[in-house]
Amino acid sequence: MKRVVILGGGTGGAVSASRLGKWGQPGEFEVVLVDRSEWHEFRPSYLWVATGKREPDEIRRPLTLLEERYGTRVLQATVTGIRPDANTVETDQGSLEYDYLIVALGSELVEDAAVAGYEAPWELAHALALRERLRHFNGGRVVVGPLSWPYRCPPAPFEVAFMLKYLAEQRGVAERTRITVFHPWAQPMETFGPQMVEGFRKFLDDFGVGFEGAFDLARHDRENRTFISSDGRALEYDFAVIVPHHRAPEAIRTSPLATADGYMDVTLPSMRSPRYDNVWGIGDAVAPTIGLGMAGVFAHFQAEHVVSQIIDRERGAYLGELYNMVGICVMDTGYMGAAVWCNFTDKLFGRATVPDCRLLGGMRAFRAVKVGFERYWFANLFGH
Numbered sequence: 001m002k003r004v005v006i007l008g009g010g011t012g013g014a015v016s017a018s019r020l021g022k023w024g025q026p027g028e029f030e031v032v033l034v035d036r037s038e039w040h041e042f043r044p045s046y047l048w049v050a051t052g053k054r055e056p057d058e059i060r061r062p063l064t065l066l067e068e069r070y071g072t073r074v075l076q077a078t079v080t081g082i083r084p085d086a087n088t089v090e091t092d093q094g095s096l097e098y099d100y101l102i103v104a105l106g107s108e109l110v111e112d113a114a115v116a117g118y119e120a121p122w123e124l125a126h127a128l129a130l131r132e133r134l135r136h137f138n139g140g141r142v143v144v145g146p147l148s149w150p151y152r153c154p155p156a157p158f159e160v161a162f163m164l165k166y167l168a169e170q171r172g173v174a175e176r177t178r179i180t181v182f183h184p185w186a187q188p189m190e191t192f193g194p195q196m197v198e199g200f201r202k203f204l205d206d207f208g209v210g211f212e213g214a215f216d217l218a219r220h221d222r223e224n225r226t227f228i229s230s231d232g233r234a235l236e237y238d239f240a241v242i243v244p245h246h247r248a249p250e251a252i253r254t255s256p257l258a259t260a261d262g263y264m265d266v267t268l269p270s271m272r273s274p275r276y277d278n279v280w281g282i283g284d285a286v287a288p289t290i291g292l293g294m295a296g297v298f299a300h301f302q303a304e305h306v307v308s309q310i311i312d313r314e315r316g317a318y319l320g321e322l323y324n325m326v327g328i329c330v331m332d333t334g335y336m337g338a339a340v341w342c343n344f345t346d347k348l349f350g351r352a353t354v355p356d357c358r359l360l361g362g363m364r365a366f367r368a369v370k371v372g373f374e375r376y377w378f379a380n381l382f383g384h
């Protein structure tokens with residue numbers, strides 16, 4: 001029996017475990033999934049936790065359910081090292097050998113004293129902290145933005161801004177509220193092509209939300225509640241929501257799998273390490289390397305494609321899931337729902353400079369799409 005070790009029980013890791021369980025034959029694989037958390041969390045719903053529409057237990061499931069449904073061995077441990085030359089992973093609970101390794105450790109947020117206390121809901125703890133701050137939200141000058149790019153779910157800072165606009169109206173303070181999104185991009189959604197820039201400009205205009213582009217934060221003057229960019233622009237605020245810097249997880253950065261910027265190196269379209277034939281990387285841990293945005297949909301399809309390859313290796317022939325390079329990020333803006341749909345195929349293979357993207361929805365009924373996405377996610381993977 002071959003041992004497949006999966007690092008990470010987020011989107012890519014949980015889908016990998018489920019597909020190995022569903023598509024593998026009895027006795028074919030021993031699957032071990034390692035995560036430091038006991039939970040699988042559905043990150044798109046963090047915004048609903050922050051705005052009081054969901055409680056933490058509604059947007060997460062215990063990873064041990066994978067044991068019951070798919071026979072996965074779940075090890076709650078922190079990965080401290082990856083040694084592909086020895087087919088071994090180090091954890092704080094001991095080392096693990098593997099025949100095949102799937103690295104799905106995502107990205108991690110950098111703790112930054114400069115913006116401490118203002119973090120956007122990109123982790124559950126930050127979502128709960130924002131919910132507390134929103135109790136006292138009374139409009140005024142509102143600033144939302146990411147410190148750098150890439151970060152999880154490119155359109156999500158805009159979604160946060162639109163939700164705050166909605167909240168300001170609900171609380172009757174919209175008249176005295178001015179919301180601004182700042183961003184390292186010169187134009188909203190710039191790296192997603194002209195159609196997205198145009199669509200998001202229209203959204204910003206419709207919602208009356210300002211945009212401060214090419215904003216590289218140099219200093220935060222807490223006393224005077226002002227963010228100052230490297231070119232001297234000042235953004236004063238009464239309420240701020242900041243997406244922290246993201247980086248590759250330490251276990252990858254310190255391993256021979258890393259590129260110069262710390263994220264994992266993989267070859268397209270196999271998602272296999274160029275140096276290690278039995279090691280694959282999926283999801284946010286490889287997104288910057290291959291030029292994709294960080295989205296769970298990509299991690300999902302990559303997981304299926306990688307599991308297909310592992311089964312093919314073992315059985316001699318298995319035509320499984322082809323690599324689908326299409327992703328979607330769904331937004332609930334309060335007033336209405338919308339989604340950014342992008343096909344990255346031509347961009348990833350160097351035939352286009354930007355992905356082929358469409359803005360979908362823009363109507364109230366489309367909010368249900370995000371609810372459906374969440375429900376489907378848990379039902380499909382965990383049964384409820």
Ligand SMILES: Cc1cc2nc3c(=O)[nH]c(=O)nc-3n(C[C@H](O)[C@H](O)[C@H](O)COP(=O)(O)OP(=O)(O)OC[C@H]3O[C@@H](n4cnc5c(N)ncnc54)[C@H](O)[C@@H]3O)c2cc1C
Nearest residue numbers: 008010011012036043079106153283284295296297329330
């Ligand atoms: C607000 C928000 C909205 C979003 N909306 C969408 C959307 O609409 N559509 C979409 O497709 N995507 C969306 N995303 C992005 C999506 O959540 C991520 O792209 C996706 O979760 C990435 O999957 P992953 O498997 O690569 O990593 P993750 O899901 O982040 O999983 C990584 C796992 O690794 C574990 N881990 C990390 N380091 C270690 C270690 N050293 N030892 C042990 N375990 C470790 C973590 O605990 C985690 O469980 C959104 C994200 C946010 C924050």
